[in-house]
Amino acid sequence: MTSTATPARTLSTPTGPLVPRLLLGTRLRELRRQAGLSRPAAARAVGMTEATLGRLERGRTGCDPAGLAALAALYGVRDEAERVTLEALAEQTNIPGWWEEHLDVLPKWARRYVSAEQTAKLVRTFEPQLVPDLLQTPDYAREILRLRHPRATPAELERRVAVVMARQRVLRRRPRPVNLWIVLDESVLLRQVGGRLVIRDQLEHLLDLDARPNVTLQIATFEAGAATAMTGGSLTLVRFPQQILPDLVYLERFDGASYPSRPDEVERHWHVFNTLVTEAQQPEATPHIIRRLLRGL
Structure with missing residues (x-):
């Protein structure tokens, strides 16, 4: 053979x-x-x-x-x-990932995606509500996690924040950081998570990340087409370095997630994301949009 x-x-x-x-x-x-x-x-x-x-x-x-x-x-x-x-x-298959030390603060339905994210060649995300985890500042992440886990102790909350920050190491991974392309609905930038200082710091952080060669950030303004309403929530696509592996689709909602895996489903979600890319503002417009919002804070 x-x-x-x-x-x-x-x-x-x-x-x-x-x-x-x-x-x-x-x-x-x-x-x-x-x-x-x-x-x-x-x-x-x-x-x-x-x-x-x-x-x-x-x-x-x-x-x-x-x-x-x-x-x-x-x-x-x-x-x-x-x-x-x-x-x-x-x-x-029995080698644990670093996050397995934190399974008590990582939702069961998110573990498959986190594992995929950490080995990904590229990640493509559309987010209509909040800044995605890979782009969050610690203060922004803390505000979101406090709302999601109102009964968390201060120590548990900080552990949850630490996991989000650790996941972001893929953006600086050597020798090949993940190639990240994110489309944000304009409302994400206007939502006052944590107050003026937190959102200002978050917007400035987005500017810094957008300058990275492996990060592309687009804004779907309110003039964008209907594709922004087609996903029903966040949409993430993961491609692995190994070409024989199929792409992973991750649809996260407030208290769960799904992983459509049939080839036609994967193709359909790629089509939705590619449509979002064409309807959103071009990447070179992103710094101007964010700076305009910063001037208003």
């Missing part, structure tokens, strides 16, 4: 298990199909439930060494490089 797997030495991922799980699941699904086996038949043959094998192939869970060995034997994996790569991926 000819190996098409990624060499194991390129798969080091200190940022969590999501990408190794996706890569492992994608490759195991390809091997099963090459072996001419249906998912139910493969699951029965190795003593798994079809649901368990489905979660494995979708990157929702890792695989223990015994299960991996059984699948590799069933699929006729004889190539040594292929076997080593599968084993390396399986091992990495």
